[in-house]
Amino acid sequence: xxxxxxxxxxxxxxxxxxxxxxxxxxxxxxxxxxxxxxxxxxxxxxxxxxxxxxxxxxxxxxxxxxxxxxxxxxxxxxxxxxxxxxxxxxxxxxxxxxxxxxxxxxxxxxxxxxxxxxxxxxxxxxxxxxxxxxxxxxxxxxxxxxxxxxxxxxxxxxxxxxxxxxxxxxxxxxxxxxxxxxxxxxxxxxxx
Amino acid sequence: xxxxxxxxxxxxxxxxxxxxxxxxxxxxxxxxxxxxxxxxxxxxxxxxxxxxxxxxxxxxxxxxxxxxxxxxxxxxxxxxxxxxxxxxxxxxxxxxxxxxxxxxxxxxxxxxxxxxxxxxxxxxxxxxxxxxxxxxxxxxx
Numbered sequence: 001x002x003x004x005x006x007x008x009x010x011x012x013x014x015x016x017x018x019x020x021x022x023x024x025x026x027x028x029x030x031x032x033x034x035x036x037x038x039x040x041x042x043x044x045x046x047x048x049x050x051x052x053x054x055x056x057x058x059x060x061x062x063x064x065x066x067x068x069x070x071x072x073x074x075x076x077x078x079x080x081x082x083x084x085x086x087x088x089x090x091x092x093x094x095x096x097x098x099x100x101x102x103x104x105x106x107x108x109x110x111x112x113x114x115x116x117x118x119x120x121x122x123x124x125x126x127x128x129x130x131x132x133x134x135x136x137x138x139x140x141x142x143x144x145x146x147x148x149x150x151x152x153x154x155x156x157x158x159x160x161x162x163x164x165x166x167x168x169x170x171x172x173x174x175x176x177x178x179x180x181x182x183x184x185x186x187x188x189x190x191x192x
Numbered sequence: 193x194x195x196x197x198x199x200x201x202x203x204x205x206x207x208x209x210x211x212x213x214x215x216x217x218x219x220x221x222x223x224x225x226x227x228x229x230x231x232x233x234x235x236x237x238x239x240x241x242x243x244x245x246x247x248x249x250x251x252x253x254x255x256x257x258x259x260x261x262x263x264x265x266x267x268x269x270x271x272x273x274x275x276x277x278x279x280x281x282x283x284x285x286x287x288x289x290x291x292x293x294x295x296x297x298x299x300x301x302x303x304x305x306x307x308x309x310x311x312x313x314x315x316x317x318x319x320x321x322x323x324x325x326x327x328x329x330x331x332x333x
Contacts, residue, residue, distance in 0.1 A: 179262060
């Protein structure tokens with residue numbers, strides 16, 4: 001069985017067009033998240049009060065969600081491997097597992113973490129730290145939800161061995177979402 | 193019908209002629225295990241209550257984790273070189289933004305300008321604490 005990768009053979013710059021497009025999306029996203037995180041770091045370094053407010057975030061919840069995203073990234077890349085091998089049903093199975101990781105992540109955040117913090121009085125308008133917290137985590141969570149939706153659209157066709165290159169493309173996006181969280185986690189949950 | 197024939201019939205691109213890229217699939221479970229161990233270390237670091245250790249275990253490990261994901265899961269090392277340049281360029285823009293904005297954001301005074309609220313908060317803190325406190329409360333406003 002061939003281990004050659006899955007992607008359209010149309011190419012504009014030495015790589016499949018779809019993959020090139022996803023890298024462009026990722027580059028654009030770096031500027032979005034980079035500006036946000038850069039601003040947060042400036043305020044964090046110049047305001048001691050940020051550390052006091054960060055002390056109220058739940059490190060264990062953040063760690064669990066990090067583990068969930070890392071594991072879902074593993075499933076995403078295993079899906080890519082299965083797609084490369086031409087095994088659509090297996091790739092679809094891993095896509096569903098990846099999406100499940102996203103659902104668990106969002107469920108913990110929207111179902112427990114945020115309601116708990118809001119109930120304690122920490123809202124987006126409480127102060128600058130919580131404004132950053134909800135904005136950064138919220139934009140990231142929106143990317144998680146978008147990724148889950150895209151995976152649920154791609155998986156049924158992948159299961160029938162159609163458009164298997166999309167398994168790799170959504171995987172690329174998902175890994176980037178994982179990388180953003182890798183930096184959000186210490187900024188919002190550990191540096192107290 | 194072989195797999196490749198079947199794939200070709202479905203428009204599966206891996207069977208197209210001239211397709212020369214090859215993604216090397218390594219041991220992903222091993223990479224994941226390393227990432228999990230690094231996560232545990234980053235969570236455990238602050239328990240030592242040594243600031244330098246916390247910074248290293250939190251942000252140093254974050255950089256290592258991100259590198260592992262980008263290299264092994266996103267396979268940037270086998271992508272065309274310009275992809276790396278593209279990503280590096282956006283990171284440079286991020287640093288440029290930081291360098292340009294940080295002096296305004298992080299300082300309370302400068303040449304011919306000052307932030308009255310910050311300066312007042314700083315002076316009040318000096319008055320209250322005998323010079324030990326900073327201007328952190330200004331972040332509330």
